[in-house]
Amino acid sequence: MSQPAGHRDEGLIQLIDPSGRRTPNEELDPWVTDVDVDALRGLHTDMVAIRRIDQEGTALQRQGELALWPPLLGQEAAQIGAGRALEDDDFIFPSYRETGLAYCRGVDAEDTLRVWRGNAYSGWDPFGKNMATPQIIIGAQTLHAAGYAMGIKYDGGSQAAITFFGDGATSQGDVNEAMVFAASYQAPVVFFCQNNHWAISEPVELQSNTHIADRPVGFGIPSLRVDGNDVLACLAATRIALDRARTGNGPTFIEAVTYRMGPHTTADDPTRYRDANELDLWAAKDPIERLEKHLAGLGLDTAELQAGAAVVADAVAEKLRKAIIGLQDPQPMDVFENVYSQPHATLDRQREHYALYQQQFADAGSATEGGAR
Amino acid sequence: MSALTFGKALNAGLRHSMEADSKVVLMGEDIGKLGGVFRITDGLQKDFGQHRVIDTPLAESGIVGTAVGMAYRGFRPVVEIQFDGFVYPAFDQIVSQVAKLHYRTHGQVSMPLTIRIPFGGGIGSPEHHSESPEAYFAHTAGLRVVSPSNPQDAYVMLQQAIACNDPVVFFEPKRRYHERGEVDLDGGMAGPDLGSAVIRRRGTDVTLVAYGALVKTALDAATAAEDDGISIEVIDLRSLSPVDYATVEASVKRTGRLVVTHEAAQTLGLGAEIAASITERCFYHLEHAPVRVTGFDIPYPYSKLEMHHLPDLDRILDGVDRAMDRPNSLSSLEG
Numbered sequence A: 001m002s003q004p005a006g007h008r009d010e011g012l013i014q015l016i017d018p019s020g021r022r023t024p025n026e027e028l029d030p031w032v033t034d035v036d037v038d039a040l041r042g043l044h045t046d047m048v049a050i051r052r053i054d055q056e057g058t059a060l061q062r063q064g065e066l067a068l069w070p071p072l073l074g075q076e077a078a079q080i081g082a083g084r085a086l087e088d089d090d091f092i093f094p095s096y097r098e099t100g101l102a103y104c105r106g107v108d109a110e111d112t113l114r115v116w117r118g119n120a121y122s123g124w125d126p127f128g129k130n131m132a133t134p135q136i137i138i139g140a141q142t143l144h145a146a147g148y149a150m151g152i153k154y155d156g157g158s159q160a161a162i163t164f165f166g167d168g169a170t171s172q173g174d175v176n177e178a179m180v181f182a183a184s185y186q187a188p189v190v191f192f193c194q195n196n197h198w199a200i201s202e203p204v205e206l207q208s209n210t211h212i213a214d215r216p217v218g219f220g221i222p223s224l225r226v227d228g229n230d231v232l233a234c235l236a237a238t239r240i241a242l243d244r245a246r247t248g249n250g251p252t253f254i255e256a257v258t259y260r261m262g263p264h265t266t267a268d269d270p271t272r273y274r275d276a277n278e279l280d281l282w283a284a285k286d287p288i289e290r291l292e293k294h295l296a297g298l299g300l301d302t303a304e305l306q307a308g309a310a311v312v313a314d315a316v317a318e319k320l321r322k323a324i325i326g327l328q329d330p331q332p333m334d335v336f337e338n339v340y341s342q343p344h345a346t347l348d349r350q351r352e353h354y355a356l357y358q359q360q361f362a363d364a365g366s367a368t369e370g371g372a373r
Numbered sequence B: 001m002s003a004l005t006f007g008k009a010l011n012a013g014l015r016h017s018m019e020a021d022s023k024v025v026l027m028g029e030d031i032g033k034l035g036g037v038f039r040i041t042d043g044l045q046k047d048f049g050q051h052r053v054i055d056t057p058l059a060e061s062g063i064v065g066t067a068v069g070m071a072y073r074g075f076r077p078v079v080e081i082q083f084d085g086f087v088y089p090a091f092d093q094i095v096s097q098v099a100k101l102h103y104r105t106h107g108q109v110s111m112p113l114t115i116r117i118p119f120g121g122g123i124g125s126p127e128h129h130s131e132s133p134e135a136y137f138a139h140t141a142g143l144r145v146v147s148p149s150n151p152q153d154a155y156v157m158l159q160q161a162i163a164c165n166d167p168v169v170f171f172e173p174k175r176r177y178h179e180r181g182e183v184d185l186d187g188g189m190a191g192p193d194l195g196s197a198v199i200r201r202r203g204t205d206v207t208l209v210a211y212g213a214l215v216k217t218a219l220d221a222a223t224a225a226e227d228d229g230i231s232i233e234v235i236d237l238r239s240l241s242p243v244d245y246a247t248v249e250a251s252v253k254r255t256g257r258l259v260v261t262h263e264a265a266q267t268l269g270l271g272a273e274i275a276a277s278i279t280e281r282c283f284y285h286l287e288h289a290p291v292r293v294t295g296f297d298i299p300y301p302y303s304k305l306e307m308h309h310l311p312d313l314d315r316i317l318d319g320v321d322r323a324m325d326r327p328n329s330l331s332s333l334e335g
Helices: A037-062 A076-083 A099-104 A109-117 A140-154 A173-184 A214-218 A231-246 A276-283 A287-297 A302-325 A332-336 A345-368 B006-020 B044-048 B060-072 B088-098 B134-138 B151-163 B214-226 B245-255 B270-285 B303-309 B313-323
Strands: A091-093 A161-166 A189-195 A223-227 A252-257 B002-005 B024-028 B053-055 B076-080 B114-119 B144-146 B168-173 B180-183 B198-201 B206-210 B232-236 B239-241 B258-265 B291-295
Touching: A037 A076, A037 A099, A037 A109, A037 A231, A037 A287, A037 A302, A076 A099, A076 A161, A076 A189, A076 A231, A076 A252, A076 A287, A091 A140, A099 A109, A109 A302, A140 A161, A140 A173, A140 A189, A161 A231, A173 A189, A189 A231, A214 A223, A223 A231, A231 A252, A287 A302, A332 A345, A332 B303, A345 B313, B002 B006, B002 B151, B006 B024, B006 B044, B006 B151, B006 B168, B006 B180, B024 B060, B044 B053, B060 B076, B060 B088, B114 B151, B134 B144, B134 B168, B134 B239, B134 B258, B134 B270, B144 B151, B151 B168, B151 B180, B198 B214, B198 B245, B206 B214, B206 B245, B206 B313, B214 B232, B214 B258, B214 B313, B232 B245, B245 B258, B245 B270, B258 B270, B258 B313, B270 B291, B291 B313
Parallel strands: A091 A161, A161 A189, A189 A252, A223 A252, B024 B053, B024 B076, B076 B114, B114 B168, B144 B168, B206 B232, B206 B258, B258 B291
Antiparallel strands: B002 B180, B144 B239, B198 B232
């Protein structure tokens, strides 16, 4: 009888350790031979930029400019490593925390954030960016990725689909069903799980009695369990998975072991359920500092590196703040838009009635400067 | 009597039920240490232990499905669905299992589940956090569906729901969680029957039926209408399945006019059913066709638009004006 492996610590694939030292790995090394100092510097700038967008998100929420914000703090390496492994025409099905993936796809930060202001449900055209808009229903997007990948296979495409979700999502039926479909049809899809250890207040141990990466194997899907705070390892693992997808070898599952340094959202208070010591442990594994140490070892001046990244991050942040604060509210009649692609008689009547209702206020306002009553 | 928030009243109701019956167990996401995202179960795991306040994996179908199994085993599970829009993965378990097991087993298996769902909008939430799915459940035979509107009812009705041997879907108007009211903590579950409506305000000109969060809005509308010389009788429906038609019918026979309001979409909503049933019962007493003031037939909109979707005081009064044949938004369409 085989036994569940539990949450042991061995088996985490890593290329750069927390001290910044490059650690060899036979499986991953061949996939990052092209990543030179300039490329590493680019990954560093990306991580700094998305951390800055994230900080702006939290600040704008505190200032009342956003209704809510789901921080990605601590997960920069997982998102940038995966994001920079993708080709432009690979299709991304994200959850709501994938600010870094949107950044990699060239989505303006303000378009990511305005959804959280309540100005829209969708900040970009999924087909313009080859990225679906953020999914709030936990795990639902994984089935969409499996289906998209089935489509790629059946229409002869050369792309891959990739879906992002958290450790909590792996408990959902949808995610398990997505693995069943992906395996049965050998669909070119990558399941990228950011195990950030917490589903709001629930630790990953409540979701899984074994490593999450052990589960897909039971579905017939090979998996990689990588250090999610190691951007180079995340890049390599995603490249491996994408290559398998493109060469007809079907789905791959990546568990990127990382940590949600912030709250679940700005509405959450993690001090109620988790130990501050745990934060200290993970702060020592910070993805950005780790890469800075690594680059310092390669001879780069850290202050100069940080200053260069800050120029990019400052520019993104300034544009973002201006755009968000300057956003116009939607118009009342927008409430009826896009429910259907063609006229719908019942809704058309409701729209007509609401226009008449609104007109009363306009009439009353022009007549008396008061309300309708 | 104690002044409690709606949320604290629910907490007190849960505590009382758990003290009264050791088979009452709570199940849901984040309900333990965190006390739920709305803190409704705050402190209960600490006091009753992890076997009675069970933090579940993140899987709504799993929560309800395992609650069915717990009920088979003799427990009385109280399930928390974190937000209205998250109940749909559990819909299969609720509709095909929870609702039908008593019927399927010729009464041998009862399903004394309570499924608590914070529902409705008005708090500026992201997508899937502001829905009003009550009609799906009211449409499903085998389920009782209720929604309290104030702290006292929250306290009493939750205990009644838990004590009920039928499954009860318990809709909590989340935008009222922080509102305060007097609660008789010593009264236990004594109060009007779980299935009964209550007249909250007497009036003579028109009957206004509301439930959940809109009861307060309806009462505010009735106060505002006084200035225009209109006397509105406000009925707090409380139970959506069954509907207490006797109370609504008696009221409409006095007033001759009916307005129903809810946040949920109009088509096939509670308003449609109540309008049809009251028309059948009171046809010769009605001075005007029943009027519905509801959310539109749209997906719940992003939060900057929600005030246009949700019935508010002005929209309810516009509906009252229609029922009263007074000038209103649709006047230009008449004649």
